[in-house]
Each structure stands twice: as C-alpha cells, then as structure tokens.
Amino acid sequence: MTNPQPIGLFDSGVGGTSIWAAIHQLMPYEDTIYLADSKNAPYGLKSKDEIIALSMKNTEYLLSRNAKIIVVACNTATTNAIKELRAKYEVPFIGIEPAIKPAALHSKAQKIGILATKGTLSSELFNKAVELYHDTIILEQIGYGLVELIEGGKLNSPEMTQLLHSYLDPMIREGIDYLVLGCSHYPYLIPQLKEILPDHIQIIDSGEAVARQTLHVLKEKSGLNDVVHIGKTEFYSNINPQVLTDILQHKYSVSYLDF
Numbered sequence: 001m002t003n004p005q006p007i008g009l010f011d012s013g014v015g016g017t018s019i020w021a022a023i024h025q026l027m028p029y030e031d032t033i034y035l036a037d038s039k040n041a042p043y044g045l046k047s048k049d050e051i052i053a054l055s056m057k058n059t060e061y062l063l064s065r066n067a068k069i070i071v072v073a074c075n076t077a078t079t080n081a082i083k084e085l086r087a088k089y090e091v092p093f094i095g096i097e098p099a100i101k102p103a104a105l106h107s108k109a110q111k112i113g114i115l116a117t118k119g120t121l122s123s124e125l126f127n128k129a130v131e132l133y134h135d136t137i138i139l140e141q142i143g144y145g146l147v148e149l150i151e152g153g154k155l156n157s158p159e160m161t162q163l164l165h166s167y168l169d170p171m172i173r174e175g176i177d178y179l180v181l182g183c184s185h186y187p188y189l190i191p192q193l194k195e196i197l198p199d200h201i202q203i204i205d206s207g208e209a210v211a212r213q214t215l216h217v218l219k220e221k222s223g224l225n226d227v228v229h230i231g232k233t234e235f236y237s238n239i240n241p242q243v244l245t246d247i248l249q250h251k252y253s254v255s256y257l258d259f
Contacts, residue, residue, distance in 0.1 A: 003223030006031035006232075007214065008067030010058035013041035013151045014237075014247045015185025016073025019096060022207035023071065023214055024233065030224070031231040033065050034073075035257070038239040042147035043076040044117025044183070051119060055081040059089060061259060068222040071214055072096060075116060075183050075206075079123035092221050094214045097129065098182035099204045104133035106202075107178050111137040113171035116182025118142045126182075139174055141167045143183060150185050153243050161192065168196050181205040188247065 007027075009020050013036050020034050035058055043051050055077045062070055071094045072078045072085070078095035085093050098120065103112040120126055121140050130138055149160050171179070179201055181187060187205045197203070218224050225231065233252060237244045241254035248254070 001223035002226040003068050003218075004031070004225050004227065005066050005068035005222075006033050006234075007069055007071065007218075008033050008035070008062030008065065009071040009073045010035040010037060010055075010062060010077075011074040011184055012043040012054075012076065013038040013147065013185065014244045015147065015150065015183060015188065016071075017244070017247055018187040018205070019071060019073035019184055019207050019210050020233075022211040024231075026208075026211040026215055027218075027224070027231075029227050029229065029231050032233045033062060033067060034233070034235045035061060036235070036237040036239075036244050038151055038237050038243065041151050042117060043074060044119035044142075044147065046119065048080045051077055051080040052084050055085055056088065057259070059085055063089065063091060067091065069094065069214065069218060071210065073184050073210075076119035076123075079120050079125040092217050094210060094217060096184060096206050096210050098126065098180050099206050099209065100129050100133060100138070100180060103178035103180045103202075103204050104136040104138075107136060109175055109177040110135060111139070111174060111176050112178040112180060113139045113141065113168075113174075113176040114180045114182050115141050115143050115167060115186060116180075117147065118144075120182050139171050139176060141171065143167060143186065146189070147183065147185050150188060151243060153246060155188060156192070160189075164189065164192055164196055168193070172198065172201070176201060178202050178204060
C-alpha cells in the first residue's frame, strides 16, 4: 500500500527535531510536517490535563494537514497523553519514551542515570517501565531549566554548562555507566555531555528506535510514499521561529503559526 500523505510530528518546542532528523534519515522520501509548540514549553512542568489538552490541539492541527501518522516527539506528552490520544483519534500514534531497556540490559555496573523532565519522571508510564528493571539502580534527575535554555537559544551558554555539571557530577560519583536522555530536547546537549562525562559512560537517546517503529507502523497500517525524490518538509513554530531555524542550522525555513 502506498500513501503520499505526510508524517506529522509535534513537540513542546524545538527538541523533537532530533526525532524528525532520525525519521528523515531513515525515510527521506516521506513528506513531513513538524509543529513546535514553543509558546507552551516546557510541558514537563504542566499538569497531566494541560498536557493532554495541548497534545490534542497539536494533533488536530496535524490531522487538518492530512497527516497519515502522528509522532509524539516529546517524552512528556507521550508518557502523559498518548493513551488518551489513541483512544480519541483513529490515526496511528508513535510515542517516545526514555530508553531504559537497552541501558539496563547492557549496564555492567547495574547503575544507570536518567535525565528527564518532571512530567516524564512522575508519569505512570515511566514508573511502570522502571519497575521492570528492579535489579538495576536507576538514578533519576529532573533537568530543571534545560529546555528553557535551549528554547531561549542558549544551548552553549555558561548557564547550561553549570546546570549540566550540577545534574551529572553526582551521577558520575555514584558510578553510572549509562546515561539515558529522557527528553527530545536533550540530544542537542550531547556534545557538552561528552565533555563532562567520562569516556566509559554511554549516552542513549530514542531517536533511531522511534524512526524504526514509525517505518514499521507505516508499512503495516498507513502506507509509505512511493516517490523517489526527497520529501517536502514543513516546519512551524508558534513563537519566534529563529530558535528553530538556528537548531536546524538554517538548512530549512520555519513558518510562524498562530495557534
């Protein structure tokens, strides 16, 4: 089955572009629409009901643009709202969750760290996942302020470096050998994380796994585009588009969307 309709993605801001990049690399012929709800970032400090309402609003915009599948490119929205989204809408949804499983299974120290938002770490879905790996010590750290700095265009600022040290140094002292990134914004911090973390600590994010799952579901349910030219991508932001433009290294244009 072929289907030329676009893949829709949304996030609480610019971070989900790390998921978009993995999907675009795996399926370059697919059209994509990316929606950055930066006006309401970060989702991690909002209530579950607020997150569900925002996720439904984002979904309905993408459905109005004829999306054949929706990727919830936000850990907080996935862990708090994907059950409700799947119950309400017929389109397939792909979620993103912290990659606890590979870290726990491969950790020789049986001690891993997770850097995530408050909304993700306090969610029922996350806590159910943690319970499966009771033999592994899991050090959880809320990344207060990280999303705000990224959304504010301060990715490489002294404030960012100071915050990362305050969150990671205790994990290093505790002897973790894996760090799981539990927010789609955080892959943009990997260059700085590598400068702070000892070489033996592996960093894991969910981008490639989400892309593979998206491909699988498209094959099974929604259909792939059968064209042989690079797909069209549209990026939208409901706040100053410049931050998203900068994150994309000025390779793509970003349109302002009042929503």
